[in-house]
Amino acid sequence: MILKQTSHTSTAVRARQTFMQKLAKALISFGFPPHRLEPTLDAVATYLHLDATTSFSARRVQIVYEDKKTGTSLTRVIRAAPALALGKLHDIHMIYRAVMHDEISIDDGSRRLDEIIRAPDPYPLWGKVLIVWGCGLFICPAFGGSVLDALVVSVPGALIFLVQQYIASKNSNLKSISNMLAAIIGAFYARGLASTGYFCFEAIASASIVFILPAFPALCGALELLNENWERAVASIGYAVLYVVVLGMGLSIGSQLFCDIANYTPSNTGTETITGMFVAGSQTAPLFQGSFTFTNQTSSISSLAQGNVNCLSDPSWPWWRQSISQYSWTWILYIPCFALLLSMLNGQPFMKKQTLLMVIIAVIGQAANQAANRWLLGQTYVVNVVGPFTLGIAGIVASRLSHGRQTALTLMLPGVLVSVPGGIAAAGGLAMTEGGTSDVAINALGIGGRMISVATGISLGLVLSAAVGYVAQLHKKRTAIFAF
Structure with missing residues (x-):
């Protein structure tokens, strides 16, 4: 009788440990914020009556189970490659919530987690290409682009996405090369169009690679920093900075490559020639008559120095060549479309209420x-x-009003990811106006610093909102909150 009871107890413990390990793997795999991973797993261990400690580093979670009766311990290491998947992350939250509220058994929870982990992506490759095409179309106005720029910007974006998918399927170690190649293609294409005088280089070059920005890693790194997880913060922020520096250098190389091949010199100096008479107000200076050329020297400064995207347009040009963002109300048209497509690109099914x-x-x-x-x-x-x-x-309010059936984390993530390119556009964009007139590495580092500045500001806002959410839910100590 004692042996049967011991065997039953050990089976139950193993089932609880299995659920915790599968939950950890699912959370890592589908983009759960690293700084919230350990508190969430600790809450699971407490509820399941497991004496366990967790630690997260790089792409793995180490769980140590202690058995005080026998004085032994068991260590499990869970590894997974992270990839943001909003739909699956929401489903994982629902399973987590159901188990923690005794709505389903632990065995059922483990089985459902297996199904989610094995489930295919909601969109095929051709569908993702169309989504990327739409992302470029609707984010171009944020970088100062015109209607004409928006219509052509998605061509390199779709091409870049296909190249990356092909390279990744052949050899995952070549991903960093594909990022550099993507930036070179985007800048070469943008500079070629800009040389015609009808297109804006900064808008096209920035919007064509915006979907490969390391927005989520930079955001997570800044959040780790604010939570004093120094090692993980340095790793994430260092990765994001170097990634953006590589993209910045790729943009410069692609732009200069076209300039060298086509023997083209980009110019940002605005000039205006006026024929007339110049008369001094004091009537003492001599009269001047003829042609006068006025030069706008400030326009030759790159967008990095100006602090905003430098898409110059003449007021006499037709409406389809004017910057869309100059009309303050137009964001209400393109931001919802971009947010929808960006959420779909990150694994959110279209036919869902959460979308x-x-x-x-x-x-x-x-x-x-x-x-x-x-x-x-x-x-x-x-x-x-x-x-x-x-x-x-x-x-958090939407999650509370739905009584936990909506996940605060997944609901706010598309808006957060939209804020990253929007913040970068407001700070000066990703592309350099000049071609070969300044040091490429310094310009690229400037872009990396801008990325971290934007991510840190966003992280601070999220931390403040999370603090308000925790204060409002202090009485709920049974589960961790799926939020930032």
């Missing part, structure tokens, strides 16, 4: 950004805090 909520929350966050921009003109860092704070509060 509509994601778009609505993204629009709310962008509205907060626009209001902050109007009142805090030039204070980019502060503006980057306001939008994400609003996103975080909106996500």
Whole structure:
């Protein structure tokens, strides 16, 4: 009888350990924020009555189970390659919630986690290509592009995505090369179009590679830094900076490559020639008559120095060549579309109620950004805090109103990812106006610093919103909150 009871107890313990390990693998695999991983698994261990300690580093979680009766311990190491998948992350949260509220058994939870891990992506390759094409189309206005720029910007984006998918399927170690190649293709294409005088180099070059920006790793690194997880913070931020520096150098190389091949010299100096008479107001200076050329020397400064995307347009040009973003209300047209496509690109199924909520929350966050921009003109860092704070509060409120059936983390993530290119565009974009007139490495480092500045501001806003959410839910100590 004692042997049977011991065997039954050991089977139950193993089942609880298996569920915890599968949950850890699923969370790593589908983009759960690393700084929230250990607290979430600790909450699971406490509920399952497991004496376990967890530690996360790089792409693996180490779980140590202690048995105080026998004085022994068991160590399990779970490894997984992270890839953001919003739909699967929501499904994992629902399983986690159901188990923690005794709505399903632990064995059922383990079986459902296996199904989610093995489930295919919601979109085929051709569908993802179309999504990438749409992303470029609808984010181009944020970088100062015109209707004409938006219509052509998606061509290199779709090509870059296909090249990356092909290279990744052949050899995953060549991913870094594919990123550099992507930036070179985008800049070469953008500079070629810009040489005609009808297109904006900065808008096309930036929008063509925006979907490969390391927005989520940079965001997670900044959050780790704010939570004093120094080692993981340095690793994530260092990766994001080097990644963006590589992209910046690729943009410079691609631009200069076209200039060298086509013997083309990019110029940003605006000149205007006027024929007439010059008369001094004091009537003492001599009269001048003839042609006068006025030069705008400030326009020759690159967008990095100006602090905004440098897409110059003449007021006499037709509407389809004017920058869309000069009309402050146009964001309400392209931001919802970009948020929808970006959520789909990151694994959110289209025919889900959560998808509509994601778009609505993204629009709310962008509205907060626009209001902050109007009142805090030039204070980019502060503006980057306001939008994400609003996103975080909106996500937590939506989760509370649904009684936990919606996941705050997944609801706010598309809005957060939209804020990254928006913040970079407000700070100066990704591309350099000049071709070969300044040091490539210094310009690329400037872009990397801009990326981290934007990510840090966004992280601070998310942390503040999470603090408000935790204060409001202090009485719920049974589960961890699926939020930032």
